[in-house]
Amino acid sequence: MTIEITVNGEQQSIQAGLTADALLDHLSLKKKLIAIELNAEVLRRDLWPTTEIIAGDRLEVVHFVGGG
Amino acid sequence: MSDSFVLAGHEFSSRLIIGTGKYRSYDEMKSAHAASGAEMVTVAVNRVPLDGTSESFLDHLNPKMKILPNTAGCYYADHAIRTARLAREALETEWIKLEVIGDQTTLLPDNEQTLEAARVLVKEGFTVLPYFTDDLIMARKLLDAGCPAVMPLAAPIGSGMGVQNPSNLRIMREQLPDATIIVDAGVGVPSDAAIAMELGADALLMNTSIAEAGDAPAMATAMKLAVEAGRLAYLSGRMPKRLYASASSPIQGAIR
Numbered sequence: 001m002t003i004e005i006t007v008n009g010e011q012q013s014i015q016a017g018l019t020a021d022a023l024l025d026h027l028s029l030k031k032k033l034i035a036i037e038l039n040a041e042v043l044r045r046d047l048w049p050t051t052e053i054i055a056g057d058r059l060e061v062v063h064f065v066g067g068g
Numbered sequence: 069m070s071d072s073f074v075l076a077g078h079e080f081s082s083r084l085i086i087g088t089g090k091y092r093s094y095d096e097m098k099s100a101h102a103a104s105g106a107e108m109v110t111v112a113v114n115r116v117p118l119d120g121t122s123e124s125f126l127d128h129l130n131p132k133m134k135i136l137p138n139t140a141g142c143y144y145a146d147h148a149i150r151t152a153r154l155a156r157e158a159l160e161t162e163w164i165k166l167e168v169i170g171d172q173t174t175l176l177p178d179n180e181q182t183l184e185a186a187r188v189l190v191k192e193g194f195t196v197l198p199y200f201t202d203d204l205i206m207a208r209k210l211l212d213a214g215c216p217a218v219m220p221l222a223a224p225i226g227s228g229m230g231v232q233n234p235s236n237l238r239i240m241r242e243q244l245p246d247a248t249i250i251v252d253a254g255v256g257v258p259s260d261a262a263i264a265m266e267l268g269a270d271a272l273l274m275n276t277s278i279a280e281a282g283d284a285p286a287m288a289t290a291m292k293l294a295v296e297a298g299r300l301a302y303l304s305g306r307m308p309k310r311l312y313a314s315a316s317s318p319i320q321g322a323i324r
Contacts, residue, residue: 008115035158042153067112068087068275
């Protein structure tokens with residue numbers, strides 16, 4: 001079964017039942033020096049492997065870039 | 069002369085804080101950072117591209133430099149607060165440069181939203197360094213909210229116009245003698261930096277003036293020297309300005 005979620009403002013169709021950690025793998029994103037927000041709240045790193053992503057979830061996955 | 073810069077319990081020997089944006093190459097950025105003598109750099113928080121193109125930006129920074137994440141790109145207190153929390157989670161630092169912008173063309177700060185965000189973030193234990201317009205009343209409010217320093221602009225971000233209102237900075241320095249004032253944004257050339265330090269700024273934050281210089285590492289060196297010169301001048305106490313002349317050589321005794 002697939003579900004619709006939003007990641008960084010983009011609609012994504014993913015399989016149901018993925019954890020946040022598994023979602024990063026699915027999106028081929030590296031896990032160092034990034035942070036995740038799930039529905040406008042920080043999702044702590046230690047909770048990535050146990051937090052299931054459900055339909056309608058909105059995620060922000062951020063890293064660091066040059067800036068002033 | 070020991071004149072170290074203490075900010076929120078952290079001692080720096082450099083009063084120059086620099087950015088990491090707009091450099092032409094990582095190599096140029098690294099050389100400029102080294103030349104500047106800066107001990108703290110700002111970085112921005114950004115969405116990871118989902119197309120697999122992103123690089124590990126932080127790997128290109130000198131690991132000895134303290135990283136100060138910013139909330140650039142945020143137009144509302146809520147976004148800045150969320151961005152700060154994400155930065156803290158990823159970098160394990162409480163420090164945040166709070167930037168809440170009110171307008172895309174001028175990138176002038178929205179002081180109202182900045183104050184709102186500062187209050188929330190201070191309560192959550194952040195070390196909040198707020199960027200704002202050079203306004204004494206706002207400075208007081210930010211300090212009262214618990215910010216360990218205030219960061220008034222010299223001129224709009226990336227404008228290179230130098231200190232546009234020296235009187236405001238002088239007033240702020242005089243009226244807030246114990247506050248830590250870091251002039252942030254708008255510096256263009258080293259003389260701008262020296263002026264800001266002569267007016268009593270405790271430190272300077274700059275990015276574009278170095279990154280967009282023809283030779284960034286050379287400009288970084290120049291800025292380092294200017295910050296030192298301006299600081300030394302401020303501590304030395306300048307001569308008074310006079311409307312009329314005051315002779316330097318003897319008036320009597322010249323041959324006729």
